[in-house]
């Protein structure tokens with residue numbers, strides 16, 4: 001296999017790298033800590049500029065206005081734009097919208113695409129994915145309490161969700177609800193995805209959950225939501241009644257490549273900060289931190305882990321491109337837990353290498369330390385992916 005990008009792609013990646021370094025990273029300090037309602041308008045002109053020059057929707061096919069990249073190519077883009085917390089958003093490739101766009105393209109009706117997908121692709125709206133419930137283990141979401149009951153040509157939805165990322169300010173939510181409430185219903189085909197406009201009566205955003213010091217507002221936040229007798233047309237069902245979990249799988253496959261390569265971008269950023277610091281920080285005249293073997297260990301281990309993780313993700317992306325998502329299932333699980341741990345290791349070593357400075361918000365490392373611990377939990381916790389990968393592998397031996 002060969003991961004060398006085309007000449008055109010190499011040029012795009014070079015320009016993107018320069019753009020992130022020169023135009024985005026220098027604005028981070030100004031934007032950091034502001035509420036999302038103040039950040040979004042500041043980023044709007046930059047988004048428009050990217051849209052105008054075609055740096056828009058790298059994860060989407062050309063026919064839907066995207067860049068039509070392969071999964072490998074999109075992975076390489078994520079590694080570049082992942083070096084800043086604003087990168088994915090500036091190209092309209094951010095979670096959870098990217099995953100929601102993909103399932104709307106694959107499973108949406110024409111009317112659903114027109115109403116929900118088009119404004120999302122255009123960058124005029126945001127969306128949320130509302131599946132996890134505080135009362136049930138999200139690792140096995142077949143058990144959930146949210147129900148949608150048919151009344152004429154409407155669903156009536158009742159339930160309680162949390163960690164619905166980016167729900168604050170989103171135009172609509174994709175809600176996972178049990179639609180076959182019979183006691184003998186098949187656990188895997190009893191739930192459906194339903195498109196719910198956020199301003200529908202009965203949608204109650206209870207709170208933006210404060211997470212690791214982040215107030216939880218806007219695009220970077222996670223909401224707790226009550227659905228109280230929420231009525232939407234049955235025609236808002238996405239991809240057919242009972243298909244909720246099948247579609248959820250579709251949503252998470254390529255999404256994990258996006259996340260893992262974005263994390264590689266974060267790793268590179270932290271690694272770079274660590275190396276620059278230890279190369280110049282003197283313990284005594286002429287004796288830098290980088291001359292100490294402990295510190296050299298951090299550098300070597302981090303470089304080895306990042307290189308290994310990056311190649312694993314590209315390999316999984318290549319398998320998706322050439323063999324399809326289903327054939328890459330084991331690799332997708334392997335990269336999810338492996339990369340999340342590499343990410344946390346590299347962030348931790350970079351923070352340690354800076355000493356007290358690493359704890360300050362003068363550097364992006366402390367922010368990553370808070371926000372990226374979640375990588376080992378969302379989109380399937382480490383343990384869930386290890387179990388899944390091991391089961392797939394052991395099948396060959398049974």
Ligand SMILES: Cc1cc2nc3c(=O)[nH]c(=O)nc-3n(C[C@H](O)[C@H](O)[C@H](O)COP(=O)(O)OP(=O)(O)OC[C@H]3O[C@@H](n4cnc5c(N)ncnc54)[C@H](O)[C@@H]3O)c2cc1C
Nearest residue numbers: 129130131132137138139163164165374377378379381383
């Ligand atoms: C930052 C963030 C963003 C999120 N965004 C969304 C979103 O947009 N929409 C949404 O619906 N949900 C979202 N979630 C929720 C996420 O999907 C769940 O947190 C995840 O599925 C784990 O479920 P849980 O939190 O209920 O933990 P549980 O399922 O209760 O598990 C707790 C812990 O037990 C361990 N564990 C789980 N299963 C096993 C097992 N079989 N064997 C051994 N150990 C196990 C794991 O370490 C796990 O962390 C988000 C979560 C986070 C942290």
